[in-house]
Amino acid sequence: MKQFYLTREHEIFRTSLRKFLQKEAVPYYEEWEANRIVPREFWLKLGNEGFLCPYIDEEYGGLNTDFGYSVIIIEELEKVGSSLVGVSLHNDIVVPYIDAYGKDQQKKEWLPKCISGEYITAIAMTEPGAGSDLANIKTTAIKQGDHYIVNGEKTFITNGIHSDLVIIAVKTDTSIQPAYKGISLLVVEKDTIGFSRGKKLNKVGLHSQDTAELIFQDAKVPVKNLLGEEGKGFYYLMDKLQQERLVVALEALVSSEEMVKVTTEYVKNRKAFGKSIGQFQNTQFKLVELATEIEIGRTFIERLIMEHMEGKDIVKQVSMAKWWITDLGKKVASECLQLHGGYGYMEEYEIARRFRDIQVMSIYAGTNEIMKTIIAKNMGLN
Template sequence: MKHLYLQDEHEIFRKALRKFLEKEAYPYYEKWEEDRIIPRAFWEKMGAQGYLCPDVDEQYGGSGVDWGFSVVINEELERVGSGLVGIGLHSDIVIPYITAFGTEEQKNRWLPKCVTGETITAIAMTEPGAGSDLANIQTTAILDGDHYVLNGQKTFITNGIHADLVIVACKTDPKATPKHKGVSLLVVERETAGFTRGRKLNKVGLHCQDTAELIFEDAKVPKENLLGEEGKGFQYLMEKLQQERLLVAIAAQAAAEKMFEMTMSYVKSREAFGNPISKFQNTQFKMAEMATEIEMGRAFLDQLIAEHMNKEEVVTKVSMAKWKLTETARKIATECMQLHGGYGYMEEYEIARRYRDIPVASIYAGTNEIMKTIIAKNLGL
């Protein structure tokens, strides 16, 4: 299927990236899963090849290309494994906050090393007592002279162990009414006194992705590290969450396509009662159903990506895509595992890992229940 937003140069880029990943990622991915972390050396190899933050302007070390290149990167990383989600988060979720709201000094200070992979980023929104309800975060940052004093705890933070720069959602005005007016964004650097990492969290899936707790105890953050304006953090988060949710939808679609592809290969080679199981009507119907859902998902997603790149209003459609495509991917993971039979439950078959990895996509970047709430509200309900 010809993607609406891709030209010949994107496909040439995809071939080069896939060749790179076949050498630098596929052979090592299972080891990374066992180690429960992706080595920083891989990040630096990605950066050296221009595969990190490709849309960052050339003056800050990026390539200044259109977002279609980021889509290609995220699709190909997902084909390797869902645990590489932290790379997309770095390039296409965290860095856009700096490029959109950062000062020239901040961009010059941070972006070049983010592009090379020397600096890894994270964004800290979720707290032990606040997930989707961002207006009720409890982390505070009180200005004291030339520093903010930051106190609070964050959890479920992607890239939490590796992160050298963390954008922290916090309350600079805890008494603001309404509450969301008190939210600001602070950029916290690795060596900041009072900033420590808690546990590296032990997840059901995404084993190689370093997810952690972050703790701030009277952490002194220079006031120059305020991103944008005080009190506008909630507004910034709502604006940038659209691309984050779109990325989740892209990964879910790519995962569904990959699972279907591996299952097609399996049912054609696995025999039962003297025939490949692909000859059984039940298998054919299941594969036909999945193929149809995948094609319909891809058509909707490609149109949505094109609209997003054209800077159109896509909040409702992004919420639809994030909900529907993650649910479809989870359903396909179950169907594909079933078609693999007992082997599907064995760790040496990739479908087992995919089955573990995909459910969280319906939870992060805003739960699918929140997506339905947004859709309903925008329908005028």
């Protein structure tokens, strides 16, 4: 369907990105999956071509573009494979915190390298004992002179192995009530004393996306690396989660579109009982039903993107999109794998990878159960 917020310039940008990915990502993607890592060289190539954080102001090396360019990057990366989610996280989830809340000196120091691909970013909220319950994180940052001394662990951190800058949610005040008022955001640089990476986590899917544990043992983080104001971290996180969840919903939608596309081609060519299985009524009905639900999801997403670009508060609607479309994605994956028959269970078929990768989208950026509690609150049901 037509994306009304996109201009001719946007489409020229899409064509350029698509050509780049066909050359620099598609031929190597399965190798990256086998090696369980996307090489840093790919990030540098993305940066060199202007595909990292294009919305950043020209003063810091960006292109000062609108969110439509981010939408294009998210869509085209997802078409290649879900393990490229780390790029979208860097572009549209982590770096926006620096752009929005960073002091001018922080921006001058970090943003140009985030745009070039020299710096890869991550955000660390989740802990071994705190996921959705963010107010109860245990990682502390105690100010001592011109440093914070940070202690704690973070887990399930996207870009955890490659990251050069990690925004971490910490407790700078452990006594204040309610507890969320004691949360602050610090930017931890890769060579920080006391900061180390745990093991790269072995996941069900997203194999080439580097997910890791991060460990802070008396880590010395300069006070100048405080992002925004002390005690405002929870508010900053809540402010940016609308875009994060919109990104995840869009990724799940594109993955669903791709799964129906590859399955439609498969059933046209797969023969059984003397004809293609695409000619069987059951196959047709299944794909028609999925295609219809995906089209409904696409219509909803397009509306939300336009409203987000207009600066509207659409937390309730984005929460609806995030849970419904990621759940739809799991349904699409299951049905499409079934239509592939035994071949769907073979790793050489794309549907097997998509089936594995889609599962986590209903978990990260806030579980779908949390999405429903947010919607209920916005409906006045609490």
